[in-house]
Amino acid sequence: MSNQVAAMPRKTRGPWAVAFAKLATDRAAMACLAVFLLIVIACFSAPLYAKWAGTDPFASTLDAVIQIDGADVPVMEPSTEGLGLGYTPIGPTWQLGNYFLGADSQGRDVMARMLYGGLSSLLIAGAATLFTLIVGTLAGLIAGYFGGITDTVLSRLLDILWAFPIYLLAISLSIVTIAQGIRIGPIDIESGSLWLPVIIIGIVYVPYVARPIRGQVLSLRHSEFVFAAINLGVPGWRILWRDILPNITTTLIVFVPLMMALNMLTESALSFLSIGVQPPAASWGTIIQDGQALLYTRPLVALVPGLAIAVSVMALNVFGDGLRDALDPRSKVRLGRD
Amino acid sequence: MKKLLLAASAAALLAGTWLAPAQAEYLKEHRGGTIRLLARSAAGTLDPHINYTDQGWQMYQPVYDGLVAFRKAEGKDGFTIVPDLAEALPQVSNDGKTFTFKLRKGIKFSSGQELGVKDVVASFQRIFKVSGPTSGTFYAGIVGADKCLADTKSCMLDGGVVGDEAASTVTINLTKPDAEILYKLALPHAVVLPADTPAEDMGSKPIPSTGAYMISAFDPNKGMTVSRNPNFKQWSEEAQPDGYPDVVQYDFGLSEEAAVTAIQNGEADWMFDALPSDRLGELGSKSMDQLHISPLSAWWYAPLNNRLAPFDNEKARQAVAYAIDRNTLVKLFGGKVLASPVCQVLPPDFPGHEDYCPFTKNPGAKWSAPDLDKAKQLVEESGTKGQKVTIIVEDTAISRSIGVYLQSVLTNIGYVADVKPISSNLQFTYIQNTNNKVQMSVTQWYKDYPAASDFLNILFSCASFREGSDASINIAGFCDKDIDAKMQKALDLGVTDQKAADKLWAEVDRQVTDKAPAVGLFTPKRLDFVSKRIGNFKFNPQFNWIVTQSWVQ
Numbered sequence: 001m002s003n004q005v006a007a008m009p010r011k012t013r014g015p016w017a018v019a020f021a022k023l024a025t026d027r028a029a030m031a032c033l034a035v036f037l038l039i040v041i042a043c044f045s046a047p048l049y050a051k052w053a054g055t056d057p058f059a060s061t062l063d064a065v066i067q068i069d070g071a072d073v074p075v076m077e078p079s080t081e082g083l084g085l086g087y088t089p090i091g092p093t094w095q096l097g098n099y100f101l102g103a104d105s106q107g108r109d110v111m112a113r114m115l116y117g118g119l120s121s122l123l124i125a126g127a128a129t130l131f132t133l134i135v136g137t138l139a140g141l142i143a144g145y146f147g148g149i150t151d152t153v154l155s156r157l158l159d160i161l162w163a164f165p166i167y168l169l170a171i172s173l174s175i176v177t178i179a180q181g182i183r184i185g186p187i188d189i190e191s192g193s194l195w196l197p198v199i200i201i202g203i204v205y206v207p208y209v210a211r212p213i214r215g216q217v218l219s220l221r222h223s224e225f226v227f228a229a230i231n232l233g234v235p236g237w238r239i240l241w242r243d244i245l246p247n248i249t250t251t252l253i254v255f256v257p258l259m260m261a262l263n264m265l266t267e268s269a270l271s272f273l274s275i276g277v278q279p280p281a282a283s284w285g286t287i288i289q290d291g292q293a294l295l296y297t298r299p300l301v302a303l304v305p306g307l308a309i310a311v312s313v314m315a316l317n318v319f320g321d322g323l324r325d326a327l328d329p330r331s332k333v334r335l336g337r338d
Numbered sequence: 339m340k341k342l343l344l345a346a347s348a349a350a351l352l353a354g355t356w357l358a359p360a361q362a363e364y365l366k367e368h369r370g371g372t373i374r375l376l377a378r379s380a381a382g383t384l385d386p387h388i389n390y391t392d393q394g395w396q397m398y399q400p401v402y403d404g405l406v407a408f409r410k411a412e413g414k415d416g417f418t419i420v421p422d423l424a425e426a427l428p429q430v431s432n433d434g435k436t437f438t439f440k441l442r443k444g445i446k447f448s449s450g451q452e453l454g455v456k457d458v459v460a461s462f463q464r465i466f467k468v469s470g471p472t473s474g475t476f477y478a479g480i481v482g483a484d485k486c487l488a489d490t491k492s493c494m495l496d497g498g499v500v501g502d503e504a505a506s507t508v509t510i511n512l513t514k515p516d517a518e519i520l521y522k523l524a525l526p527h528a529v530v531l532p533a534d535t536p537a538e539d540m541g542s543k544p545i546p547s548t549g550a551y552m553i554s555a556f557d558p559n560k561g562m563t564v565s566r567n568p569n570f571k572q573w574s575e576e577a578q579p580d581g582y583p584d585v586v587q588y589d590f591g592l593s594e595e596a597a598v599t600a601i602q603n604g605e606a607d608w609m610f611d612a613l614p615s616d617r618l619g620e621l622g623s624k625s626m627d628q629l630h631i632s633p634l635s636a637w638w639y640a641p642l643n644n645r646l647a648p649f650d651n652e653k654a655r656q657a658v659a660y661a662i663d664r665n666t667l668v669k670l671f672g673g674k675v676l677a678s679p680v681c682q683v684l685p686p687d688f689p690g691h692e693d694y695c696p697f698t699k700n701p702g703a704k705w706s707a708p709d710l711d712k713a714k715q716l717v718e719e720s721g722t723k724g725q726k727v728t729i730i731v732e733d734t735a736i737s738r739s740i741g742v743y744l745q746s747v748l749t750n751i752g753y754v755a756d757v758k759p760i761s762s763n764l765q766f767t768y769i770q771n772t773n774n775k776v777q778m779s780v781t782q783w784y785k786d787y788p789a790a791s792d793f794l795n796i797l798f799s800c801a802s803f804r805e806g807s808d809a810s811i812n813i814a815g816f817c818d819k820d821i822d823a824k825m826q827k828a829l830d831l832g833v834t835d836q837k838a839a840d841k842l843w844a845e846v847d848r849q850v851t852d853k854a855p856a857v858g859l860f861t862p863k864r865l866d867f868v869s870k871r872i873g874n875f876k877f878n879p880q881f882n883w884i885v886t887q888s889w890v891q
């Protein structure tokens with residue numbers, strides 16, 4: 001009896017459960033995930049915040065007057081000394097819903113714009129990440145699995161794309177499309193659409209996903225289970241879908257936060273250069289650009305979105321590292337119970 | 339024309355004798371030292387026949403000379419044409435089509451060569467040989483210019499610019515009288531260079547000059563050194579006065595913020611670029627005595643494409659003109675000290691300007707407030723409500739702010755508007771390119787010379803619109819045959835009776851304004867911030883601060 005019990009296979013957890021358990025013990029990764037989720041929740045609440053604060057973050061409100069401690073204060077304060085040159089936007093009131101972070105040079109509530117800006121940055125970075133992963137994975141799968149001329153053509157195309165410095169390519173594509181949008185056949189994207197930065201950022205990072213995926217697929221292509229499937233007459237697309245794709249899923253998952261961080265940085269850079277999100281819409285990059293002209297009097301307008309980008313990117317990178325360690329079977333991170 | 343020119347000569351002579359003793363005294367006391375100027379970047383090519391920038395033109399004033407010059411004086415006097423390399427203003431004959439200049443003797447280039455008739459003739463040919471930016475406009479009326487424009491390399495201007503070495507005269511023949519030719523000849527594009535100057539853009543290579551100073555070193559990435567011309571002897575104080583500093587050192591590369599700090603610390607004396615908006619309050623209160631505010635003959639405006647919906651409809655254009663709050667724009671530009679609201683094309687105090695504002699709450703002479711009800715009503719009547727409008731602006735803080743404000747105005751009156759900021763280097767060319775189908779944009783126009791035609795004829799004549807070109811300066815695409823005919827009449831009338839012509843230009847200004855091909859936004863003022871040691875600051879309305887007429891010791 002006892003021998004029988006000893007011979008029974010021990011119930012083990014699946015690889016995903018192990019990975020999640022590993023990840024859960026990585027305090028830094030979990031803390032960063034929490035921080036990032038908080039940012040996401042805050043940004044997605046932007047419309048609610050603007051409604052509650054009674055502010056329109058996209059319209060010029062140069063003549064607006066707000067109340068601070070019972071006193072009427074103009075949002076754009078005129079200089080009253082000397083020659084009376086220039087206007088200075090109101091600084092932080094530290095009152096939520098009442099120009100908490102002050103106003104920008106258009107008299108708009110910086111806090112409301114920060115939240116909307118974060119929403120744009122997150123949506124663009126998220127959508128671009130999805131685009132890159134889909135296109136990059138498809139290219140990597142096809143090139144690696146079919147080989148031959150298909151691989152040669154796809155690899156050279158990726159090489160050409162890779163040969164351009166990322167930002168130079170992104171800036172060039174943005175400049176070309178910024179005024180007229182994209183009109184190719186049935187594809188018609190207006191110049192002010194958020195889809196433009198999504199596609200541009202998505203395209204420039206495709207080789208960064210496609211090349212490692214191709215490498216993995218090449219190696220899987222020569223594994224015994226794939227040969228077996230081929231010899232059994234299983235169609236290629238089915239082998240790709242059922243046998244190869246599941247084996248590269250962990251790589252793809254690790255790519256998500258890292259690509260997201262990269263995309264957020266690229267989007268901010270493009271918007272800062274006026275070739276990403278277009279005014280009056282906001283992104284953290286455009287708010288930094290707006291704040292550049294106020295660095296001397298209202299430095300927070302540029303510093304706060306800069307800080308938001310830094311925190312978000314750092315959170316995503318640390319979480320991405322934790323995720324990679326958790327999904328890597330050779331990882332030295334060990335679970336206490338294992 | 340002849341009468342006018344004689345009167346101008348007499349006034350010039352009088353003014354010259356009146357100014358001379360004062361300058362002579364001051365020159366001894368304040369002569370010497372180095373004036374240090376700052377700019378974010380160089381002004382492009384050093385070639386005066388090609389450079390078409392305010393920054394370049396300002397620095398050419400103490401360096402190069404033409405046959406005539408704008409008087410180096412403040413206020414309206416600065417718009418007066420005085421003889422420069424020519425002994426006197428030209429003799430006009432052949433019904434205003436022939437101008438004969440007699441050259442002064444003894445003028446030498448900084449290289450030591452003596453100035454002669456051949457240099458003048460060669461310089462006029464060179465304007466065309468290097469395809470100067472105004473060769474096809476300002477100087478196209480010279481006999482033979484058509485051939486030169488068709489074949490630039492072999493340009494001789496046969497019969498157009500004729501030199502007589504023995505008599506030391508140069509005769510310029512025009513195909514038809516041009517009341518503005520002397521202004522055009524006083525611009526840097528018509529300065530006289532040595533005859534052997536290569537007929538190509540000289541880029542970063544200084545060309546020998548006749549003025550009180552010469553460009554002795556230039557690196558587009560670092561700076562420019564302007565030092566005294568060793569061969570200069572003052573011949574006309576009002577055209578080319580001797581200067582106070584020994585050297586003008588122009589450094590490039592500092593940001594506007596850093597330039598302000600450098601001037602505050604006494605490390606530099608002046609900056610070319612506009613003062614950063616976030617420093618205005620501080621400078622206006624703490625450094626009042628170092629600030630100089632001067633009027634500019636300039637126009638910030640929003641061209642509305644008269645050939646594209648919705649602005650091919652006059653009511654839609656007028657609606658925008660009614661809706662824009664000029665006070666808000668003035669506020670964005672830095673306040674009432676730095677800009678004034680406008681409705682019409684011609685700037686205040688400009689020839690032909692008569693106050694006029696039809697698009698305001700109480701139409702009359704001056705703008706008072708926007709009339710949003712009227713604007714909305716006009717949009718309804720035009721049937722253009724809900725149409726999409728894209729506003730193309732420069733990628734600068736002020737232009738972006740104006741674009742965002744205009745976007746909210748258009749949205750408010752019923753359009754679906756968005757703003758596109760485009761790099762400052764590209765925007766002006768982009769909006770001039772008719773293929774880009776720009777509906778609305780924000781831009782500026784600064785006068786080349788003080789004549790109403792420089793605004794009205796250039797910006798709104800039928801000939802200024804060039805379909806398919808990327809240099810269609812009539813950005814609005816406005817063309818009204820009746821107004822065009824009136825502009826031609828005013829140009830012709832200017833040859834004999836400038837006052838009557840200016841009256842006619844005022845009428846043209848009103849008619850163009852009524853049609854609203856573009857919306858006037860505001861007239862800017864120039865704000866110069868100088869170091870504490872700068873003395874004798876003089877602002878010339880044509881070329882801005884007269885650098886070498888200030889002293890630093």
